[in-house]
Amino acid sequence: MSGLVATLKRICSERDGRLGLAFTLAILVFALVGPLVSPDPNAIDIKARFAPPELTHLLGTDNLGRDLLARTSVGTRYALTLAVMIVVISSVIGSLIGIVAGIASGWVDRAVTAAFDIVNAFPPLILAFALIALYGKGSATFVLLVTVVFIPQFGRMARARAQTLRTLSFIEAERMLAVHPVTIVVRHYLPNVAGPIIVLASMNLPVVIAFEASLSFLGFGVQPPKSSLGTLIKDGFVSINQSWWPTVAAALVLAIATLGATLLGEALRRVIDPKNAVVR
Amino acid sequence: MSKSQRIAIFIASRLASVVLTMAGATLLLFLMVRLVPGDFTSVMLGPRATPELRAQITHDMGLDRSMIEQLWLFASRAATGNFGEDVVSHRPILDIVLDVIPNTLALAFSALALALIVGIPIGIIAALKPGSWLDSGLALLSISFITTPTLVVSVILFLIFAIGLHWLPVAGAGDPGDIMDRLRHLILPSVALALGWVGYISRLVRAALLDTLAELHVRTLRAYGVSEYRIVGLYALKLALVPVVSILGIGLGDLIGSSVVVEIIFARSGIGSLIFNSIAQRNYPVVQACVVFIVAFYIVANLVVDMINALLDPRIAAGRG
Amino acid sequence: MAISLRNLSVDYSLPQGTAHALRGVSLDIQKGELLGLVGESGSGKSTVAFALMGLLANNARVTSGTATIDGKSFDLTKRNATASLRGRGMAMIFQDPMLSLNPVFTIGTQLCEVLRRRAPGSDRKTRVAMAEDALDKVKLGNPRRRMGQYPHELSGGMRQRVVIAMALLSEPALLIADEPTTALDVTVEAQIMREIIGLRDRIGCAVLLITHSLGLVTEYCDRLSVLYAGERLESGTVKEVQRQPGHPYTRMLFDCEVPIDRERHADASENRFTVIAGDLPDPRRRPPGCIFNGRCDVSFEACATVNPDDYPVGKEAQHSARCLRLLTP
Numbered sequence: 060m061s062g063l064v065a066t067l068k069r070i071c072s073e074r075d076g077r078l079g080l081a082f083t084l085a086i087l088v089f090a091l092v093g094p095l096v097s098p099d100p101n102a103i104d105i106k107a108r109f110a111p112p113e114l115t116h117l118l119g120t121d122n123l124g125r126d127l128l129a130r131t132s133v134g135t136r137y138a139l140t141l142a143v144m145i146v147v148i149s150s151v152i153g154s155l156i157g158i159v160a161g162i163a164s165g166w167v168d169r170a171v172t173a174a175f176d177i178v179n180a181f182p183p184l185i186l187a188f189a190l191i192a193l194y195g196k197g198s199a200t201f202v203l204l205v206t207v208v209f210i211p212q213f214g215r216m217a218r219a220r221a222q223t224l225r226t227l228s229f230i231e232a233e234r235m236l237a238v239h240p241v242t243i244v245v246r247h248y249l250p251n252v253a254g255p256i257i258v259l260a261s262m263n264l265p266v267v268i269a270f271e272a273s274l275s276f277l278g279f280g281v282q283p284p285k286s287s288l289g290t291l292i293k294d295g296f297v298s299i300n301q302s303w304w305p306t307v308a309a310a311l312v313l314a315i316a317t318l319g320a321t322l323l324g325e326a327l328r329r330v331i332d333p334k335n336a337v338v339r
Numbered sequence: 340m341s342k343s344q345r346i347a348i349f350i351a352s353r354l355a356s357v358v359l360t361m362a363g364a365t366l367l368l369f370l371m372v373r374l375v376p377g378d379f380t381s382v383m384l385g386p387r388a389t390p391e392l393r394a395q396i397t398h399d400m401g402l403d404r405s406m407i408e409q410l411w412l413f414a415s416r417a418a419t420g421n422f423g424e425d426v427v428s429h430r431p432i433l434d435i436v437l438d439v440i441p442n443t444l445a446l447a448f449s450a451l452a453l454a455l456i457v458g459i460p461i462g463i464i465a466a467l468k469p470g471s472w473l474d475s476g477l478a479l480l481s482i483s484f485i486t487t488p489t490l491v492v493s494v495i496l497f498l499i500f501a502i503g504l505h506w507l508p509v510a511g512a513g514d515p516g517d518i519m520d521r522l523r524h525l526i527l528p529s530v531a532l533a534l535g536w537v538g539y540i541s542r543l544v545r546a547a548l549l550d551t552l553a554e555l556h557v558r559t560l561r562a563y564g565v566s567e568y569r570i571v572g573l574y575a576l577k578l579a580l581v582p583v584v585s586i587l588g589i590g591l592g593d594l595i596g597s598s599v600v601v602e603i604i605f606a607r608s609g610i611g612s613l614i615f616n617s618i619a620q621r622n623y624p625v626v627q628a629c630v631v632f633i634v635a636f637y638i639v640a641n642l643v644v645d646m647i648n649a650l651l652d653p654r655i656a657a658g659r660g
Numbered sequence: 661m662a663i664s665l666r667n668l669s670v671d672y673s674l675p676q677g678t679a680h681a682l683r684g685v686s687l688d689i690q691k692g693e694l695l696g697l698v699g700e701s702g703s704g705k706s707t708v709a710f711a712l713m714g715l716l717a718n719n720a721r722v723t724s725g726t727a728t729i730d731g732k733s734f735d736l737t738k739r740n741a742t743a744s745l746r747g748r749g750m751a752m753i754f755q756d757p758m759l760s761l762n763p764v765f766t767i768g769t770q771l772c773e774v775l776r777r778r779a780p781g782s783d784r785k786t787r788v789a790m791a792e793d794a795l796d797k798v799k800l801g802n803p804r805r806r807m808g809q810y811p812h813e814l815s816g817g818m819r820q821r822v823v824i825a826m827a828l829l830s831e832p833a834l835l836i837a838d839e840p841t842t843a844l845d846v847t848v849e850a851q852i853m854r855e856i857i858g859l860r861d862r863i864g865c866a867v868l869l870i871t872h873s874l875g876l877v878t879e880y881c882d883r884l885s886v887l888y889a890g891e892r893l894e895s896g897t898v899k900e901v902q903r904q905p906g907h908p909y910t911r912m913l914f915d916c917e918v919p920i921d922r923e924r925h926a927d928a929s930e931n932r933f934t935v936i937a938g939d940l941p942d943p944r945r946r947p948p949g950c951i952f953n954g955r956c957d958v959s960f961e962a963c964a965t966v967n968p969d970d971y972p973v974g975k976e977a978q979h980s981a982r983c984l985r986l987l988t989p
Binding site for chain 3 (some may be wrong): 461554555556557558559560561562563564565572578651
């Protein structure tokens with residue numbers, strides 16, 4: 060706990076960190092509190108469609124008269140949830156695979172690296188497209204398939220770190236003392252890989268958020284009736300000639316979310332990673 | 340071992356790994372498509388499916404033969420550019436893809452060029468006066484460029500120029516015969532794609548330049564009185580550009596991926612919108628062909644980047660560095 | 661003409677406080693003379709070199725100091741005081757030749773770059789010829805081939821020869837060599853030192869050799885100056901200082917050297933080495949009195965309160981040391 064407080068203090072000590080923390084907290088508050096203080100996001104009211112921001116609808120309404128504040132905050136919440144899930148799953152699985160590859164070397168390592176190379180041979184968006192097109196839409200499939208796209212990054216980082224660690228003398232010493240491999244992995248590899256992976260994960264979070272938004276915008280991500288920021292932008296875009304407000308509202312929230320997450324991630328990186336210090 | 344021998348070996352080994360990766364990617368693609376849940380032909384034809392059509396497709400695509408044969412068919416045909424015929428229009432799929440590729444390439448390259456032309460000078464300026472107000476301001480600007488998703492930038496640009504000012508066209512690629520018109524139609528999409536990269540490249544150049552300038556060989560140059568401008572422009576820049584060039588390979592791939600969004604918003608035809616529309620129409624052979632093209636292009640781009648890197652930094656070709 | 665440095669003081673501002681790295685250091689080097697500046701790590705000897713060249717880091721400040729080179733005076737408190745001399749009047753050889761040469765440019769390019777400054781207006785062919793000639797002079801075989809090679813293709817000793825060739829081309833009045841052989845094998849060390857001496861013979865420049873190795877200094881230098889914790893403690897000819905060290909620190913340094921013919925015990929653990937006990941003082945807070953007090957084996961009461969001036973040692977001219985013991989004959 061004290062480590063967490065110390066980290067927070069270090070983050071707040073620089074301007075970028077403060078901005079990032081501020082933006083991220085603002086978005087989080089927006090996502091969690093929004094639905095509580097606004098009308099039902101699904102309440103259709105045709106007479107009030109495309110209303111600009113006003114007292115009853117703080118962010119205006121969309122093409123079906125639904126309150127935008129409510130919809131955007133629900134959409135933000137869902138987008139963030141999905142992004143966090145994807146990052147967590149892909150970082151955990153990626154790290155494990157990477158550590159195994161880094162330790163095992165030989166053909167296991169070669170096979171894993173080849174697999175990573177092949178996945179990385181596809182531009183991420185295109186790969187996600189192809190997978191989703193073939194295996195169906197829907198949130199569960201979405202999370203699974205996008206996770207696959209992001210695993211190689213974490214895998215590479217974990218593998219590189221594991222390879223460096225493997226040659227360090229205290230690990231060799233433990234192996235010679237015939238300590239069980241799994242114990243070595245848990246006691247030494249995991250703590251040392253965790254640092255860079257956490258940093259990479261926090262820096263990938265905004266990427267995944269934008270990724271999901273783009274896919275949802277194109278209809279490949281979140282499906283109705285669920286909504287995320289991407290689908291909201293799409294809905295707004297379709298009727299952009301009648302009112303630009305719905306699109307802009309969702310786009311703005313997306314921009315602030317990614318900016319905040321990026322700044323926070325960068326600040327976290329500077330705090331956690333003083334030149335790859337090794338934890339004994 | 341002579342310099343040219345070393346370079347030749349380097350190129351050969353890179354080519355070998357490229358071929359392997361390409362083979363692996365093709366295999367993956369093939370498996371992905373063949374392992375679609377449900378009967379492939381029904382899924383593909385959708386409501387158009389009739390027993391006769393399905394039989395014909397099955398035969399044409401060799402689906403009635405063994406997996407190994409199918410793979411071989413696919414790979415060997417793909418290598419020669421034969422992707423079969425489109426079921427709907429009966430045009431060779433190769434032609435369909437080649438029709439739209441130039442558009443996307445034009446978009447990707449102009450975005451990249453824009454990013455380099457604007458990004459590199461910004462990075463240099465920031466590196467010349469680190470810690471100053473100018474540097475901080477440029478940093479903030481760059482970071483906001485980087486973090487704003489292409490989706491948001493495209494949408495905002497579209498809004499400004501479609502609804503607000505009408506200075507630039509927001510739809511289509513322009514009249515094929517008219518170069519100036521095509522260029523005008525390129526502006527907004529390129530800017531939308533390039534913005535994030537402008538920020539990224541400027542940060543990269545700044546960091547690499549500062550790192551290089553702190554290195555000891557720069558101290559030698561200073562000790563001999565070489566002017567700071569010459570040091571930055573000639574000696575430091577060459578080394579600092581190495582990481583930038585590395586990024587370009589990934590950049591090209593990312594640009595092609597992001598081009599989908601831009602092509603949809605600005606209603607440009609290109610490989611991105613082709614993939615999108617083909618997926619919507621369940622036209623999987625076209626999707627397959629598009630992906631093969633994109634992957635090949637991406638891999639070749641990375642190969643070229645490696646070559647350029649080896650030229651810029653001779654230690655890489657020697658196996659060290 | 662001579663090189664003289666008067667009263668050089670340099671501060672470094674660090675997060676933990678301001679470190680007074682150099683305090684009132686003065687040196688003299690005659691034309692054609694090799695002066696060895698000896699000191700342990702942390703004594704500030706490299707700082708002297710960088711202050712002279714104007715290459716100090718951004719957090720360093722020269723609080724006082726004047727240098728006179730070839731008759732011209734330079735106020736070292738100004739950041740780029742000696743900038744005009746770089747590449748023309750002063751040249752510097754650094755410790756690690758691999759890091760000193762740009763890895764992505766050929767040897768030839770880097771040598772010619774020096775010539776741009778030294779011989780402006782010369783054309784490319786002339787520069788290439790001069791560069792090849794310099795490589796030949798430092799006994800690098802096959803100069804033409806070397807010109808087209810990259811630093812990583814040469815061994816450490818060869819790279820250092822290239823660096824010396826660079827210095828040769830700039831024909832300086834003062835050559836500063838900062839630990840030129842520390843990063844090299846002992847077998848190469850002698851060759852490189854011979855090259856440096858060869859350079860001195862060819863050009864007649866003054867050479868400031870900065871090193872922690874007493875052996876190097878006694879072998880090759882004409883005069884030496886001892887630096888300890890940012891202060892100059894003793895200066896004199898190598899012969900005189902060796903014969904009659906004026907400062908206890910100098911004496912202890914010589915005592916630490918192990919002669920090659922010293923008797924060794926059968927049981928290796930019985931061999932004893934002379935060391936100087938204690939640590940360097942904190943550069944942020946200079947204690948009153950003599951800087952060496954606390955580690956000195958012959959200090960007395962006054963040493964803790966009086967900061968010694970420079971006193972002559974023996975009858976030899978130009979041999980002086982800062983020790984209160986010299987006041988009592």
